[in-house]
Amino acid sequence: MANPLKCDLCDKPATVHLTQIVSNKVHKVDLCEACAQAKGVTDPSGFSLSDLLLKASLNPEVAPGAMRCESCGFTQADFKKHGRFGCPACYDAFKGMLEPMLDGMHKGTKHTGKIPQAALARQTLHERLSKLELDLSDAIKSERYEDAARTRDEISQVKQATHQSPPR
Amino acid sequence: MTIASLIASPSELTDAASNKTAIVLMTRIRLARNLATQPFPGWAKPAQRSRIAEICTAAVAAAAPLKRSLNVAVDQLGELEKQILVERHLISRELSGSKQGSSVIISKDQTVSVMVNEEDHLRIQVLRAGFQLKKTWNVINELDTALEASLDYAFSPTLGYLTACPTNLGTGMRASAMMHLPALVISSQMEKVVRAVNQLGMVVRGLFGEGSDASGSIFQISNQTTLGESEEEILKRLTSVLQSIIEHELNAREKLLEADAGKLFDKIGRAYGIMQNSHLLNSSEAMNLLSLIRLGIDLGVFPDANRSTIDRLFIEAQPGHLQHAQKGEFDPAQRDLLRAAHLRSEFANFVRPDFSLINSNGKN
Ligand SMILES: [Zn+2]
Ligand SMILES: [Zn+2]
Numbered sequence: 001m002a003n004p005l006k007c008d009l010c011d012k013p014a015t016v017h018l019t020q021i022v023s024n025k026v027h028k029v030d031l032c033e034a035c036a037q038a039k040g041v042t043d044p045s046g047f048s049l050s051d052l053l054l055k056a057s058l059n060p061e062v063a064p065g066a067m068r069c070e071s072c073g074f075t076q077a078d079f080k081k082h083g084r085f086g087c088p089a090c091y092d093a094f095k096g097m098l099e100p101m102l103d104g105m106h107k108g109t110k111h112t113g114k115i116p117q118a119a120l121a122r123q124t125l126h127e128r129l130s131k132l133e134l135d136l137s138d139a140i141k142s143e144r145y146e147d148a149a150r151t152r153d154e155i156s157q158v159k160q161a162t163h164q165s166p167p168r
Numbered sequence: 169m170t171i172a173s174l175i176a177s178p179s180e181l182t183d184a185a186s187n188k189t190a191i192v193l194m195t196r197i198r199l200a201r202n203l204a205t206q207p208f209p210g211w212a213k214p215a216q217r218s219r220i221a222e223i224c225t226a227a228v229a230a231a232a233p234l235k236r237s238l239n240v241a242v243d244q245l246g247e248l249e250k251q252i253l254v255e256r257h258l259i260s261r262e263l264s265g266s267k268q269g270s271s272v273i274i275s276k277d278q279t280v281s282v283m284v285n286e287e288d289h290l291r292i293q294v295l296r297a298g299f300q301l302k303k304t305w306n307v308i309n310e311l312d313t314a315l316e317a318s319l320d321y322a323f324s325p326t327l328g329y330l331t332a333c334p335t336n337l338g339t340g341m342r343a344s345a346m347m348h349l350p351a352l353v354i355s356s357q358m359e360k361v362v363r364a365v366n367q368l369g370m371v372v373r374g375l376f377g378e379g380s381d382a383s384g385s386i387f388q389i390s391n392q393t394t395l396g397e398s399e400e401e402i403l404k405r406l407t408s409v410l411q412s413i414i415e416h417e418l419n420a421r422e423k424l425l426e427a428d429a430g431k432l433f434d435k436i437g438r439a440y441g442i443m444q445n446s447h448l449l450n451s452s453e454a455m456n457l458l459s460l461i462r463l464g465i466d467l468g469v470f471p472d473a474n475r476s477t478i479d480r481l482f483i484e485a486q487p488g489h490l491q492h493a494q495k496g497e498f499d500p501a502q503r504d505l506l507r508a509a510h511l512r513s514e515f516a517n518f519v520r521p522d523f524s525l526i527n528s529n530g531k532n
Binding site: 111 | 309319321328
């Protein structure tokens with residue numbers, strides 16, 4: 001005999017079984033009476049499957065705190081509790097659990113929309129500058145003065161370029 | 169601009185009502201955006217929240233569409249003021265309940281609003297009366313690009329705009345239309361429509377009341393997913409779903425008139441009678457009656473010019489607006505009295521229904 005299905009949100013026996021097709025993907029959610037009521041599942045107009053799927057996809061137990069974001073201190077247990085991340089860097093820290101979750105949640109797993117051109121250009125310049133500054137201090141430390149002079153020129157060129165094309 | 173003068177001026181929704189807004193009352197697009205180097209609002213410490221608010225509000229207030237706007241911290245607003253902004257769709261319920269460090273910037277014409285430190289650092293919203301997805305997208309896209317010139321957005325080439333909740337990843341865009349669908353409700357087809365729309369990756373919600381309550385037969389249809397498709401693709405899909413819902417609603421109206429016009433006229437006529445004579449109206453009943461009058465306008469029973477009055481009343485009959493007009497706070501029973509009194513006076517001189525004018529094909 002198979003075990004009776006458990007509710008995806010709590011551990012009570014599930015009595016409500018939903019199959020819904022979202023973006024050509026079949027999703028199954030099993031709920032107990034109480035959770036079905038609380039989520040408005042019984043009322044078709046108020047019911048959003050995405051919230052449920054989010055919670056349900058987190059259900060496979062993971063050792064709490066197994067992953068942690070170095071930038072903001074957010075843990076996997078925090079995510080399970082809030083359903084939200086702590087900071088943008090969390091998306092790197094929790095990469096492993098993200099893929100399967102996004103696959104069930106969205107139409108695809110790769111962004112194909114708008115790109116913030118200006119912000120990205122600024123970021124690239126920033127990264128280039130900090131790398132050059134690192135090179136410069138290395139060159140000075142190891143007394144490679146010719147390299148240092150060249151790097152210094154490059155830095156002022158990059159800085160000038162930033163000033164010549166200020167953000168719109 | 170002050171909150172008082174904003175409340176005193178009509179919102180986009182009540183002002184621009186015309187026969188173009190017959191079935192789609194309003195189009196709305198919101199974008200979720202975050203700063204690259206700050207924790208999301210829900211995880212940020214108070215000092216960080218203040219810093220985020222400072223950076224964001226400075227950038228937003230400098231953007232062209234938000235010059236001379238209302239720029240106010242949420243904790244500076246009274247309960248009633250917040251409720252009014254929620255009822256006008258200018259802020260979310262979540263923002264109205266948020267703690268220190270949250271604020272909102274609202275344009276003078278109330279078509280653009282930016283929430284700061286809601287679930288994400290920025291929730292940019294543009295709304296337009298009627299079915300105007302393209303125009304709304306052009307406005308919000310331009311504003312977003314202008315903000316990005318001074319704000320460093322959290323963005324990943326593979327995941328798109330990074331948001332606090334992974335359900336908003338990618339475009340961070342939620343586009344929606346508010347639709348008046350009385351014939352689909354009367355003919356019990358809404359459940360079928362909701363199911364079909366869900367299968368197409370769109371979400372349907374009742375607009376008035378909490379969550380699922382669909383009083384007034386007004387529904388909000390929006391995209392469910394945000395990652396894996398471009399903004400244009402999402403809008404294109406939503407547009408075709410909306411067009412097909414409009415078709416279904418018009419067909420349902422035609423069928424109602426064919427099958428039993430007397431029954432439909434009776435509903436509209438009674439709604440008019442109750443509006444003129446009732447002394448107790450709860451919010452849900454008022455919304456349903458207004459919906460029937462609005463259907464009457466679409467069918468030609470009342471003149472087209474009255475649609476803007478009804479759309480204004482949809483908003484004025486809600487608790488926040490009702491109490492603000494009476495300059496006080498009232499319990500629900502008192503509100504039902506006030507609501508009925510307000511609608512009675514509005515309908516005292518409202519033109520009588522003329523069922524001989526009905527448009528035989530049910531299409532406006
Ligand atoms: Zn349960
Ligand atoms: Zn983090």
